[in-house]
Amino acid sequence: MLAAFGYAQVPVVRRPRVGLISTGTELLDVDQPLEPGKIRNSNAVMLSALIAEAGGIPVWFGRLPDDLALAKRQLANCLEEVDLLVTSGGVSVGDFDVMAALANDPEVTLLFNRVAMRPGGPTTGLLFRDKLVCALSGNPGACFLGAQLFVRPVLRRLQGDRETGLRRIRATLAESYTKPCPFPRYLRGRLTEREGKLYVVPDxxxxxxxxxxxxxxxxxxIIPAGGRGKQAGETVDVIPHAAPEWREEA
Structure with missing residues (x-):
């Protein structure tokens, strides 16, 4: 189409390079056998796929040490090679949560620390060496949510998209969810159609x-904060992140 209308040159945007770092000495590589007190690093694989899907180039930098001074040096080196750095884990309040400690460092500009949401409350955003660092929860489901809500919009902006807000639609809740929460709760779900009406099925x-x-x-x-959740048949806000399969359900 561009050629048909005589456009020999067009402006383009370079795909952003996104650094990935995991924290925690409890992590094992995917091909390593399990050991007592250890878990495999599934977040790195998941985040790599989500970043590539959003148009970024994932760059894996390995694991971050649980020592703040060493971690700062490693982060500074990594930031020289990427446009954005995403970490998973180490944002809670444990003794060795290095990203939580980094948020209080005088060389860091803290953008936000902890978000009123479930899951993923410990999510943190900061600037270090003039580069954006998004520190996600190490919990896989919370990490998945954080990548969709926080990392994906940043990647869209880095690729020249001016409309980076998350699209919300309205759907009818197919099944009741009555678990209360003091903060908004983001439930994974599926979309389906019944007799021309859009329903969302919670996980x-x-x-x-x-x-x-x-x-x-x-x-x-999204289940709003407080109250007693939502009943089947009520209308709720929904943030799509994947093309629905539109399965017909009884």
Missing amino acids: HNDKAGNLSTLGKSECFL
Whole structure:
């Protein structure tokens, strides 16, 4: 089409390079056998796929040491090679949560620390060496949500998109969800159509660390803070993040 209208040159935007770092000495590589007190680093694989899907180039830098001075040096070196750095883990309040400690460092400009949401409350945004660092929860479900809500819009902006806000739609809740929460809760779910009406089916196995339903997630439905959740038939806000399969359900 460009050639047909005589455009020999067009402005383009370079794909952003996104650094990935995991924290925690408890992490094992995917091909390593499990050991007591250890878990495999599934977040790195998931984030790499989500970043590539959003148009970025994932750059894996390995794991961050649980020592603040060493971590700062490693982060500074990594930031020289990328446009954005995303970390997973180390943003809570444990003794060795290095990203939480980094948020209080005088060389860091803290943008936000902890978000009123579930899951993923410990999510942190900061500037270090004039580069943006998005520190996500190490919990897989919370990390998945954080990548969609915080990292994807940044990648869109880095690629020249001026409209980076998350698109919300309205759908009817197909099944009741009555678990109260003091903060807005973002539930993974699926979209379906029944007799021309859009429904959202919540994932009731909503533990943030549950991996089995991540691949089936098509959207996040938002349960407002307080109250007693939402009943089937009520209308809720939905943030789609994948093309729905539109399965016909009884």
